[in-house]
Amino acid sequence: MAHLDDLIATDIHAYLRAQENKSYLRFITCGSVDDGKSTLIGRLLYDSKLIYEDQLASIEKDSKKSGTQGDKIDLALLVDGLAAEREQGITIDVAYRFFSTDKRKFIVADTPGHVQYTRNMATGASTADVAVLLIDARYGVQEQTRRHAFIASTVGIKHVVVAVNKMDIVDFDQSVYNKIDVEFREFAKDLGFSDITCIPMSALDGDNVINRSEKSEWYNGPTLLGHLETVDVDSVSMDAPFRLPVQWVNRPNLDFRGFSGTIASGTVSVGDEIIVVPSGKRSTVKEIVTMDGNREIAREDMAITLTLNTEIDISRGDIICKTDAPAEQSDQFQARIIWMSENRLFPGRQYLIKTANKTVPASISKLKHRIDINDFSEVAANTLELNEIGVATISTTAPIAFDAYTNNRNTGAFIIIDKQTNATMGAGMLDFSLRRAKNVVWQDLDVNKAARAAQKAQKPALLWFTGLSGSGKSTIANLVDKRLMDMGRHSYTLDGDNVRHGLNRDLNFSKADRIENIRRIGEVCKLMTDAGLITMASFISPYRAERQMARDLLEEGEFIEIHVNTPLEVAEKRDVKGLYARARAGEIKNFTGIDSEYQAPENAEIVIDTTAMTAEEAADHIVGYMTERGFFNIGE
Incomplete structure (x- = not known):
């Protein structure tokens, strides 16, 4: 399938060595919908003679059935492999293709143009060296053109080819090309691209794709393939600091101990002095082991195993660096985020952050702003929606080793x-x-938590009361507090309404504010538990994720979830504060149970059915639960 080469027939080993020594280039095709991305890749493969005969026959057959080019072969079908893509004539998923020429090997990602699949484009761009941004000559720079250019810049792509496609439809009018060239360069002047190369072409007919077109005699630049074969993307990565994220500690026997992973950047040689982050341990490289034998030097993207001259403790998740430029480590960052889910981002909610080699719990501490991709302005925002890009601060539960993305x-x-x-x-x-x-x-x-708890002769605990408004949470929590007081226990109650008079008076009742409300309360409860107290927290806390976040802050067994399970119709009949009536009348928005969901606990330690149990009985049941599990009279 590779390009034609006499060595294939005369000296296969020499041919394979030549292939191995070629550099790799990863590039993506992107841009607005129907700008010709899939057709362009198909044209590259077709004109390079990189298609098997049976593939070509299949595409010719499918062109008659699903093609969009009349009697011509529809080259887009070479990469639009999903049935839905062929039926709709669009790209949905990212399609990767490999091909090779005499000068270079390529991996191309055909990314979708539709706005709802922007997340797929970002995925394809994340590993690309060059972005080939297609623009329909008839329409010029579109919103999705700007969005894809901005994402390409955001994920660190430095080299951009502006493929002004479908020039055949406008008779290769130079003025059309010049206008698009100027417009895009003006738009992209602050995006930080190292170079922008504009090429007039027709992907359908092959003009200026591989061969220079006679229809654009006014154009003196390279063809697309000519540019891709010569663009320099290796020098920067070779000069970058050495980073080896450890994926596996390789210990096949007592005589061998190596550290395996794929080099993320830079080079390493036998004899180099290394440092391990986060431990700070140092050693020197003894061997560089690969599946093809030992090497004296290894570079970015190579899968290797390092052995060291001294025994030091290294684990999966560590990063091996050279001593002259170690990676940083921190647990609080500023970051740019591309949101890829139809479920909104909410600051304060706990997520998992996965880096090159480590996964840790984390939360978005603050969303500083959303970026308008049309003019790069900073827009105030409380959340991020699907495909939106924002700048935020992030807090992780444990430090991670990192480099700035740039x-x-x-x-x-x-x-x-x-x-x-x-x-x-x-x-x-x-x-x-x-x-x-x-x-x-x-x-x-x-003076630590154990000492404070021993002083009070009790185990610290957080009793988390959750349920609908009017379910009876506060009433039951208050009765439990009184019983603990009568027993000589040290306790305190945090009530949802009361904390909104002080600590959380700046928060409203949007989903984002509710999440932040519970995040703050969870941190306060952690401090009160550390003080050795038994704390009652009475909050609707409608989302499982935030209740889990509060649980995760405490030690095993300290968090006791109490679901005050009162049916909506019963809580609404009580309506002591008149809130349900106002919510039904539309006077209160985002009211739990009416126009905002309540996610009931799935595995609560205690479930209180208020239709079958009085508040007094519920309080006695809760105190009995704690007595049976030894929370009282510790050390007395």
């Missing part, structure tokens, strides 16, 4: 994962560590 795309990138569903919610680029992360350290205290 310096290293591999160790500066991350994805955001939903803790409940494990779905990928977004992708991000780390900008820098926040100064407060470096200046603020944990202060060890001589």
Whole structure:
């Protein structure tokens, strides 16, 4: 399938060695819908003689059935492999294709143009060296053109080819080409691209794709393939600091201990002095082991195993660096986020952050702003919607080793994962560590939680009361507090209404504000538990994710979820505060149970059915639960 080469027939080993020594170029095709991305890739493969005969026969057959080019072969079908793509004539998923020429090997990603699949385009762009941005000569720079250019810039692509396609439809009018060239360069002047190369072409007919077209004698630049074969993308990555994220500690026997992974950037040689982040341990490289034998030097993208001259502790998730340029580590960052989920981003909610080699719980501390891709202005925002891009601060539960994304795309990138569903919610680029992360350290205290709890002769606990408004949470929590007081216990009640008079008076009742409300309360409860107290927290807390976040802040067994399970119709009949009536009348928005959902606990430690139990009985049941599990009279 590779390009024609006499060595294939005369010396296959020499041919394979030649292929191995060629450089790789990863590029994407992107742009607005129907600008000809799939056709362009098909044309590259077709004109390069890189299609098997049976593939060509199949495409010719499918062209008659699903093609859009009349009697001509529809080259877009070479990469639009999904049935839905062929039926609709659009690209939905990212399609990757490999091909090779005499000068270089290529991996091309055909990314979708439709706005609802922007997340797929961002995925394809995340590993690309060059973006081929197609523009329909008839329509010029479109909104999706700008969006894709901005995303390409955001994910660190430095080289852009502006393929002004369908020039055949406008008779290769130079003025049309010049106008698009000027318009795009003006738009992209602040995007940080190293170079922008504009090429007039017709992907359908092959003009200026591989061969120079006689229809554009006024154009003196390279063809698309000519440019892709010569663009320099290797020098920067070779000069980058060495990074090896450790994926596996390779210990096949007692005589061998190596550290395996794929080099994220830079080069390493036998004898180099290395440092391990985060431990700071140092050693020197003894061997560089690969599946093809040992090497004296290895570079970016190579899968290797390092052995060292001294025994030091290295684990999966560590990053091996050279001592002259170690990676940073922090637990608080500023980052740019591309949101890829139809479920909105909510600051304060806990997610999982996965970097090149480590996964840690984290939350979006603050969404600073959303970026308008049309003019790059900063727009105030509380959440991010599907395909939106924003700048935020992130807090992780444990430090991670990283580089700023602008310096290293591999160790500066991350994805955001939903803790409940494990779905990928977004992708991000780390900008820098926040100064407060470096200046603020944990202060060890001589009097700890165990000492405070022993003084009070009780185990600290957080009783988390959750249920609909009017379910009876506050009434039951108040009765439990009184019983604990009578027993000589040390307790305190945090009530949802009361904290909104002070600590959370700045928050409203949107979903984002509700999440932040519970995040703050969870942190307060953690401090009160650390003080050795038994704390009652009475909050609707409608979302499982935030209740889980509060649970995760505490030690095993300290969080006791109490579901005050009152049916909506019963709570609404009580309506002591008249809130349901106002919500039904439309006077209160985002009211739980009416126009905002309540996610009932699935595995609560205690469930109180208020239709079968009085508040007094419920309080006795809760105190009995704690007595049976030894929360009282510790050390007495």
